[in-house]
Amino acid sequence: MPNTTLPPGPKGLALVRPLYHFTHQPLDFIVSTQRKYGDTARFRFLKFPVYFFNRPSLIEEILITQSGKFIKSADLREGSRVLGNGLLTSEGEFWRRQRKLAQPAFHRERVKAYAPVMTSYAEQMLETWSDGEPREVRAEMMQLTLKIAARTLFGADLEADTVRIIGESLAAAIQQFDARVKTGFLLPTSWPTPGNIRSRRAVDRLDEILYRIIDQRRNGHAETEDLLSMLLSARDESGAGMDSKQLRDEVMTLLLAGHETTATTLAWTFYLLAQNSRAESELFAELRAVIPSGVPTHEDLPKLRITEAIVRESLRLYPPAWAMGRQAIEDCTIGGYHVPRNTTIYMSHWVVQRDARYFDEPEQFRPERWMDSLQKTLPRFAYFPFGGGPRVCIGASFAMMEATLLLAAIASRFRLTLAPDQTIELWPSITLRPRNGIRMLVSKR
Numbered sequence: 213m214p215n216t217t218l219p220p221g222p223k224g225l226a227l228v229r230p231l232y233h234f235t236h237q238p239l240d241f242i243v244s245t246q247r248k249y250g251d252t253a254r255f256r257f258l259k260f261p262v263y264f265f266n267r268p269s270l271i272e273e274i275l276i277t278q279s280g281k282f283i284k285s286a287d288l289r290e291g292s293r294v295l296g297n298g299l300l301t302s303e304g305e306f307w308r309r310q311r312k313l314a315q316p317a318f319h320r321e322r323v324k325a326y327a328p329v330m331t332s333y334a335e336q337m338l339e340t341w342s343d344g345e346p347r348e349v350r351a352e353m354m355q356l357t358l359k360i361a362a363r364t365l366f367g368a369d370l371e372a373d374t375v376r377i378i379g380e381s382l383a384a385a386i387q388q389f390d391a392r393v394k395t396g397f398l399l400p401t402s403w404p405t406p407g408n409i410r411s412r413r414a415v416d417r418l419d420e421i422l423y424r425i426i427d428q429r430r431n432g433h434a435e436t437e438d439l440l441s442m443l444l445s446a447r448d449e450s451g452a453g454m455d456s457k458q459l460r461d462e463v464m465t466l467l468l469a470g471h472e473t474t475a476t477t478l479a480w481t482f483y484l485l486a487q488n489s490r491a492e493s494e495l496f497a498e499l500r501a502v503i504p505s506g507v508p509t510h511e512d513l514p515k516l517r518i519t520e521a522i523v524r525e526s527l528r529l530y531p532p533a534w535a536m537g538r539q540a541i542e543d544c545t546i547g548g549y550h551v552p553r554n555t556t557i558y559m560s561h562w563v564v565q566r567d568a569r570y571f572d573e574p575e576q577f578r579p580e581r582w583m584d585s586l587q588k589t590l591p592r593f594a595y596f597p598f599g600g601g602p603r604v605c606i607g608a609s610f611a612m613m614e615a616t617l618l619l620a621a622i623a624s625r626f627r628l629t630l631a632p633d634q635t636i637e638l639w640p641s642i643t644l645r646p647r648n649g650i651r652m653l654v655s656k657r
C-alpha cells in the first residue's frame with residue numbers, strides 16, 4: 213500500500229492567509245508554524261503543496277539520502293533572471309560538470325593562497341577609517357568582500373566606481389525580487405512594469421561589467437591560474453569551450469554568492485559583539501596574543517579559536533541563508549510522510565539553529581559553546597549554515613577563512629559600537645539582512 217500519511221496543517225480553505233503571512237513576514241510565519249504544528253507542517257499555497265520540515269533527520273534525507281528526488285525550489289529558480297544558469301541555479305548533469313570545473317579553485321591549498329589578498333584589502337579599508345567616526349558596516353563589508361571575490365576568483369581589481377555600480381544594480385535587482393515574492397511570482401517578468409524595467413536595466417549594467425572582466429582576461433594573460441582562467445580553458449568532450457553567456461552566468465553567480473553572504477555575516481557579527489562585552493574583550497585578548505601586528509595570516513588561523521567560534525555563533529543566530537527550498541520531482545516518502553511530486557519543501561536555519569533541543573539558551577550569543585565538543589555531539593543538520601549534501605556551499609571554507617581573517621584584522625585595530633538612534637530591523641530577503649544597514653562608531657584600539 214502506498215504511504216499516504218501527511219504532515220499536519222490547516223484544514224479546509226485557510227489557503228490565502230498563510231501565503232500572505234509567509235510572503236510578507238516569513239520569519240514570523242515559520243516560527244509560528246513550528247509552534248503550532250511542530251517540526252513538520254503542510255500548507256497549500258494557491259494550488260501548490262508546500263511543506264515545512266525543520267527536523268535535522270528530515271533535512272538530512274532531503275539534502276543527502278534522497279537528494280536525487282529534488283531540485284531547487286521555484287523561488288530560487290526565479291533568481292536565474294539575474295544569475296542565469298550558474299552553479300547555484302543549474303541542475304542535473306550540466307550542474308555536475310560545472311561544479312567539477314569550479315571545484316579546484318576552492319581546494320584547501322588554493323584557498324590558503326587567497327589569505328594575503330583578503331587581509332591586504334582589509335588594510336586598505338581600515339586606512340580610510342578615522343577614530344570616532346560613524347560607518348555603515350554592512351555597506352563597508354559588502355564593498356570589501358566584493359573586491360576580494362573579484363580579485364581572488366577572477367583576477368579583477370575593481371575600481372571604486374565599478375564597486376558602486378555593482379552595489380546599486382544588485383540592490384535594484386533584489387528589490388524587484390522581493391516585490392515579486394510578495395505577489396507569489398505570479399506576474400510575468402516580461403511585463404513592462406516600472407519594477408521589471410528597473411531590474412532589467414540593473415542586470416544590463418551588471419552584464420556590461422561582467423563581460424568586460426571576461427573579455428579582458430580572454431585578450432590578456434593571467435598572473436595566476438584563477439577560477440576564471442580555469443573556466444575559460446575548460447573543454448567538453450567535443451573540445452568546445454564555454455560560451456560567453458555561460459561564463460557570464462558562472463561569474464555572476466560566484467561574485468554574488470561569494471560576497472554578500474560573508475559581508476552580511478560580518479555585519480551581524482559586529483552587531484552581536486557590540487552587545488556582548490565579555491565576548492568582545494575575550495576576542496581582543498586573543499587577537500593581542502596571537503597577532504600582535506594586527507595583520508593575521510593563514511598560519512594564525514588554528515590559534516584564532518575564539519575569533520572562529522564568534523563567526524560560527526553569528527552564523528547560528530543570523531544565518532545569511534535563513535531557509536532553503538527544494539521541489540520534489542517524483543513522489544517520495546520523507547520521515548514517514550508522503551511527499552507528492554511538485555511539493556515544495558522549506559527547511560529553515562532560522563528555526564532549527566535556534567531550537568532549545570539542540571542549543572542551550574538558544575537565543576543567547578555564546579561563542580564559547582563552539583569551544584567544547586558541541587560540534588561532535590550535535591545532530592547532523594541541527595547547524596547547517598552552508599547547506600549540505602551534493603549542493604553544499606562550494607565556498608564554505610573560503611567564507612569561514614575570510615570571515616575569521618577579516619574579523620581578526622578589523623577588531624585588532626578598531627572597536628565598533630552601535631551608533632545611537634537606530635532600530636535594527638531584520639529583512640529576510642535572498643539573505644537575512646539588516647534592513648537599513650547597521651551604523652556603528654569606529655574607535656581606534
Ligand code: HEM
Binds near residue numbers: 536602
Ligand atoms: C557566510 C558565507 C556563506 C554562506 C552562509 C553560504 C551559504 C550557502 C548555502 C546554504 C548554500 C546551499 C544552497 C542550497 O543548497 O540551496 C550555498 C551554495 C553556494 N554557495 Fe555559499 N555561502 C557562503 C559563502 C559563499 C562563498 C564565499 C562562495 C564563493 C566564493 C559561495 C558560493 C556558493 C555557490 C556557487 C553555491 C552553489 C553550489 C552548488 O549548488 O553547487 N558561497 N551557500
